[in-house]
Amino acid sequence: MKASAGGYARASSLRDALEMLAASDGSGRVLAGGQSLIAAMNLRLSAGDFLIDISRVGELAGVSETADSLRIGALTPHAEIGRNPLIRHHATLLSQAVEFIAHAAIRNRGTIGGALAHADPAAEFPACVLALGATLHVEGLNGTRDIRAEDFFQDIFETAIEDGEILTGLSVPKAGADERQVIEEVARRSGDYALAGVCLVKRTGGHRVSLFSVGPKPILAKNAMAALDRGDVEGAVEALKAEIDPPSDTQASAAYRRHLAGVLLRRAAARIEGGNA
Amino acid sequence: MSIQFGNPDRPNSYIGKTVxxxxxxxLVQGRGVYVDDIVLPRMAHVVFVRSPFAHAKINRIDAEEAMSVKGVLRVFTGKDIAEVCTPWVAVLAHLKGLKSPPEHAIAVDRACWVGEPVAAVVATSRAAAEDGAALIDVDYEQLDPVADMMSALDPQTPVLHPDMGDNLAFERQHEQGDVEEAFRTAHKVVSARFVTGRHTGVTLEPRSILVDWNPAEEQMTAWHATQAPHMIQTVLAKHLDLPESRVRVICEDVGGSYGIKVHVYPDEVATAAIAKIMKRPMKFIADRLESFSSDIHARDHEIEAKIAVGEDGKILAMDVDDWTAIGAYSVYPRTSAIEGNQVVNLCGGPYDFANYRAKTTVVFQNKTPTCQYRAVGHPIAVAITEGLVDMAAAELGMDPVEIRRRNMFKDDAYPVTSPANMRFEGLSHHASLDKLLELMDYEALRSEQAELRKKGIHRGIGIASFIELTNPSPFMYGIGGARISAQDGCTVRMDPDGSVVALSGVTEQGQGTEAMLSQVVAEGLGVSPARVRIITGDTQVTPYGGGTWASRGAGIGGEAALQAARALRDSILEVAAAMLQADQTKLDIRDGAIVDAASGEARMPLEELGRIVYFRGDTLPKGLPRELVQTRHYITSDYPFAFTNGVQASYLEVDTQTGIVRLLKHWCVEDCGRVINPLLVDEQIRGGIVQGLGGALFEEIHYDADGQLLNGSMADYLVPMAAEMPDMIIGHVETPTQESLLGAKGAGEAGTAGSPAAVMNAINDALRPMGAQVTEMPFTPERILRALGSLKD
Amino acid sequence: MNEMFRDKIDISLTVNGEPVEGRVPAGQHLVDFLRGALGLTGAHASCEHGVCGACTIKVNGEAVRGCLMLAAQADGADIWTVEGLSDQGTIKDLQDAFVARNALQCGFCTPGMLVAIDELLGKEGVPSRAEIREHLSGNYCRCTGYEAIVDAVETVARARAQKGAA
Structure with missing residues (x-):
């Protein structure tokens, strides 16, 4: 189908974009890479929006580092996340995840900020930032806010971004020397949304396990984490299955997704212990 | 005047070569011309408002708001279209009892499936027409839907078309021998329930039509993405009340067909009607989302089947109870009873056994109509047959290869008639199986499988033999009253410079028809294929023909081309003999020149002959025939169909924790008679295999209990993509049909016919030690885990 | 709504090396602009939800889904379609390999396929068959079964590597 947009404006700066958003009376939609938004518009799931194109706002792109964290601009494309040496070194979970996301042409244009703000519960990046304990940065005309990943994802396609705010980037803690990060997922075909997926981070402070495609938002599996901290993988699998309430759809039932989450956690744990993560 | 096909050194040996x-x-330069690439002056766009309900009465349609959208020109309802376009009824007289009610181009007072057109909006752009369509206010009154197949005939189920009396569209039972007695006395009886998922074709180019009506000339021209231009010409003429001579259907490049584009679609006929009413060019390009609910579906079958075998593995009997639900209408003009009928005709196909019973029950339901799609009925029949044969082998502790060897018709048994009453002229099951085993190194693969099994890696090898129906005669449709041409024609002419133009009634959908025809004409005439220009897909210039369906292009269209080329050769040689004062029988045409047949000595280039005939005819003897153009039509007459055969094998690995199947390799040996272009045949087989693999592992249209389509997008309906597909080894055995000079049978559907069964058998081969078995397609990871008992709820 | 937002946007860009200007509706995707306004019908619109890859074109040097980018966003962009790449001759070896191997049947996916492959071939080294399949996993072909396409890509990748090494 053909998209129906109410109007289009290209922002030249973040300030410019925020002013446009304020002026749009709640009908404004921030357009970054557009790999989800334009698809939704072409499906007429979304019509009449006033599009604020931030894709040229240079201040929102790029990766930089501080002593203990990486700052990733919201407009950094998936492909760049996959190849950026800082990310590959300090937050390998994100670069691993890129290989699972859609296809090359989509990774060229899709952005990490767009993926996080879209908050598709089946997407990889939201679960990754949850497992990494990242902080998301949003900005409105009234100032900036930092939101913990745990607080950012609220429901299906719903985040803590308020009206008038734009996600500007995220900060990810640098991996410790002995930290291990792995992502495991099962999709029917390469690049499809996962039927279920698991992110596992093992750091000095303990394990972090997040899941995607098993509920309305990415889930931090705290009981499973505790069991892994005790070295009890099977206990973690059992805890994990109790912590999630997956949906049933035409691709898979809740029971299958729950089973799969356990299999994937076992595999992730084995990879971590195997040391090739 | 026969061609020495066995001699590779014969002159003009283009048949059998890859050109x-x-x-x-x-096409690789982006210079294809598909319907949506064509823009005409004053062209407008049609968008259809489609029913959101499976079954609903249409009380009122309010178009006022839609008409206010800038660019919207007009809105049409079913009643408006019915004034210029008559409805159709899709039945065939030889399918006794088949019934279906009249179907209109746009629903008049009742919508019968999600996606049925209920109104049309015409605008100056597709976007404006969509804006208008979104504002059409239809007052629906929902009616009880018939959504479930197996309960469609139950007394408490509502009757979808009250005028029809019940929901039974068609049933047929065939019985041969004493089936009951064979089962009663058999050594072993194995039974299973098979399910094949509802598919759709997902042609990458959506259905497309652009129709221009010129009232000054009373001429309709339709640029159409179709497989059967002449059939569409006939249909548009009949239902829009025009002489066939005033309807021209042009089919340029078509972006994928596979049977999807051989049917009459209500929205496409409505587009022609609207063009006629509005007297300006009208374009309809189906959107991808509406493709899922309006392109025909197929393969929605549930089957209970059993096989009886003796201790020696001989098949004693087969009994098949097939059910299929075809949607709300039988599809015009081929009807929707053929698929079930094919299941009855094809089950047990490769095997020599005595007692056979098969029944198909075809019911109506409130879903998208189903109809013929690549390999019609074959993937179902092959899955039933080959699934049962493997299960019987396992029950007997016999190797799957051995049980097939013991039952397949012997290669020297032909002609034979099968228990389903199909007549086979000549097949090569044993030679094909031998070749397959050699190509795949069956024994080595079995050893590898056993070794890996010890390490907990579960691989499976699956084999599926099959027959394929090709080169149809009028027994398929014509005898039932459908105006569907089984014959085909070709005109070959020589232009003054000695170059050649061939106009054919078969069409190019990408399978390589034009290359095939250029080779056949080149060899038949004696010029290089590069010198032959092929024209297809224009009813105004090509001989009347059937187009592309049932793998008939090479066997029927190719033979017509060969005969036309040979006739033109005779005409040319007659003129040449007069010019050269020579004996016509001692001349030949080779590489574009008249030569002495015995010595090969050049006597005259064709361009010299062309110059004399066209510009200096005064120098030729008075009364000498000089038609450098010949037309021949060809129809099969000895057999209703030319059956082909083949055998496929799949090697795969099942992840028993996730249920994911990884395809490792696939093999196919098939016998399509004379191979005209080896590369093109191989690629038909490969493409067909993958289309079948899609059905085996991924493709399935889902509806809910209310008849709502649940996965109508390419994100949710999973087609096979490159990453999951295997490499495929293709081999051939050639048993040419004796019916034609060319000897070609069809190759377009063999891949699709056999690959789902091969995969099913391979998965079950992998799962058998764990006591699990799957028979419901697609074999999703979840279904495999459920078969393994890994999921408790 | 207000002056900031336009329902028609003026754009100025380079397509296949030629300067182009246009006024586009806010919601129009790039492939409709290229096909409709410029008559560049090589790239095809098929699914229009980013899944099939038939609309793949080259934008600022990268393969992009033409249906998932608005024409308005292409202001200032450098765009190449199969027509331009053909004229330029840069993918001739790939096109020749497609024809020789019959790596296309209906041809509808081919222009998008070629652009996607062009990006892969631009990378270092000879990709494995699995890598080729993975790279093309977002380009749907219903006709070929993919193997001929993979063969053609492999042939060209090897030939280019050999040429580079020579």
Whole structure:
């Protein structure tokens, strides 16, 4: 189908974009890479929006580092996340995840900020930032806010971004020397949304396990984490299955997704212990 | 006047060689011309408002708001279209009892499936027409839907078309021998329930039509993405009340067909009607989302089947109870009873056994109509047959290869008639199986499988033999009253410079028809294929023909081309003999020149003959025939169909924790008779295999209990993509049909016919030690885990 | 709504090396602009939800889904379609390999396929068959079964590597 947009404006700066958003009376939609938004518009799931194109706002792109964290601009494309040496070194979970996301042409244009703000519960990046304990940065005309990943994802396609705010980037803690990060997922075909997926981070402070495609938002599996901290993988699998309430759809039932989450956690744990993560 | 096909050194030996497709160069440069690429002056766009309900009465349609959208020109309802376009009824007289009610181009007072057109909006752009369509206010009154197949005939189920009396569209039972007695006395009886998922074709180019009506000339021209231009010409003429001579259907490049584009679609006929009413060019390009609910579906079958075998593995009997639900209407003009009928005709196909019973029950339901799609009925029949044969082998502790060897018709048994009453002229099951085993190194693969099994890696090998129906005669449709041409024609002419133009009634959908025809004409005439220009897909210039369906292009269209080329050769040689004062029988045409047949000595280039005939005819003897153009039509007459055969094998690995199947390799040996272009045949087989693999592992249209379509997008309906597909080894055995000079049978559907069964058998081969078995397609990871008992709820 | 937002946007860009200007509706995707306004019908619109890859074109040097980018966003962009790449001759070896191997049947996916492959071939080294399949996993072909396409890509990748090494 053909998209129906109410109007289009290209922002030249973040300030410019925020002013446009304020002026749009709640009908404004921030357009970054557009790999989800334009698809939704072409499906007429979304019509009449006033599009604020931030894709040229240079201040929102790029990766930089501080002593203990990486700052990733919201407009950094998936492909760049996959190849950026800082990310590959300090937050390998994100670069691993890129290989699972859609296809090359989509990774060229899709952005990490767009993926996080879209908050598709089946997407990889939201679960990754949850497992990494990242902080998301949003900005409105009234100032900036930092939101913990745990607080950012609220429901299906719903985040803590308020009206008038734009996600500007995220900060990810640098991996410790002995930290291990792995992502495991099962999709029917390469690049499809996962039927279920698991992110596992093992750091000095303990394990972090997040899941995607098993509920309305990415889930931090705290009981499973505790069991892994005790070295009890099977206990973690059992805890994990109790912590999630997956949906049933035409691709898979809740029971299958729950089973799969356990299999994937076992595999992730084995990879971590195997040391090739 | 026969061609020495066995002699590779014969002159003009283009048949049997890989020559490039003349149209490929254009397509790789983006110079294809598909319907949506064509823009005409004053052209407008049609968008259809489609029913959101499976079954609903249409009380009122309010178009006022839609008409206010800038660019919207007009809105049409079913009643408006019915004034210029008559409805159709899709039945065939030889399918006794088949019934279906009249169907209108746009629903008049009742919508019967999600996606049925209920109104049309015409605008100056597709976007404006969509804006208008979104504002059409239809007052629906929902009616009880018939959504479930197996309860469609139950007394408490509502009757979808009250005028029809019940929901039974068609049933047929065939019985041969004493089936009951065979089962009663058999050594072993194995039974299973098979399910094949509802598919759709997902042609990458959506259905497309652009129709221009010129009232000054009373001429309709339709640019149409179709497989059967002449059939569409006939249909538009009949239902829009025009002489066939005033309807021209042009089919340029078509972006994928596979049977999807051989049917009459209500929205496409409505587009022609609207063009006629509005007297301006009208374009309809189906959107991808509406494709899922309006392109025909197929393969929605549930089957209970059993096989009886003796201790020696001989098949004693087969009994098949097939059910299929075809949607709300039988599809015009081929009807929707053929698929079930094919299941009855094809089950047990490769095997020599005595007692056979098969029944198909075809019911109506409130879903998208189903109809013929690549390999019609074959993937179902092959899955039933080969699934049962493997299960019987396992029950007997016999190797799957051995049980097939013991039952397949012997290669020297032909002609034979099968228990389903199909007549086979000549097949090569044993030679094909031998070749397959050699190509795949069956024994080595079995050893590898056993070794890996010890390490907990579960691989499976699956084999599926099959027959394929090709080169149909009028027994398929014509005898039932459908105006569907089984014959086909070709005109071959020589232009003054000695170059050649061939106009054919078969069409190019990408399978390589034009390359095939250029080779056949080149060899038949004696010029190089590069010198032959092929024209297809224009009813105003090509001989009347059937187009592309049932793998008939090479066997029927190719033979017509060969005969036309040979006739033109005779005409040319007659003129040449007069010019050269020679004996016509001692001349030949080779590489574009008249030569002495015995010595090969050049006597005269064709361009010299062309110059004399066209510009200096005064120098030729008075009364000498000088038609450098010949037309021949061809129809099969000895057999209703030319059956082909083949055998496939799949090697795969099942992840028993996730249920994911990884395809490792696939093999196919098939016998399509004379191979005209080896590369093109191989690629037909490969493409067909993958289309079948899609059905085996991924493709399935889902509806809910209310008849709502649940996965109508390419994100949710999973087609096979490159990453999951295997490499495929293809081999051939050639048993040419004796019916034609060319000897070609069809190759377009063999891949699709056998690959789902091969995969099913391979999965079950992998799962058998764990006591699990799957028979419901697609074999999703979840279904495999459920078979393994890994999921408790 | 207000002056900031336009329902028609003026754009100025380079397509196949030629300067182009246009006024586009806010919601129009790039492939409709290229096909409709410029008559560049090589790239095809098929699914229009980013899944099939038939609309793949080259934008600022990268393969992009033409249906998932608005024409308005292409202001200032450098765009190449199969027509331009053909004229330029840069993918001739790939096109020749497609024809020789019959790596296309109906041809509808081919222009998008070629652009996607062009990006892969631009990378270092000879990709494995699995890598080729993975790279093309977002380009749907219903006709070929993919193997001929993979063969053609492999042939060209090897030939280019050999040429580079020579």
């Amino acid at each position: 490039p497709r003349p149209n490929a160069r254009r």
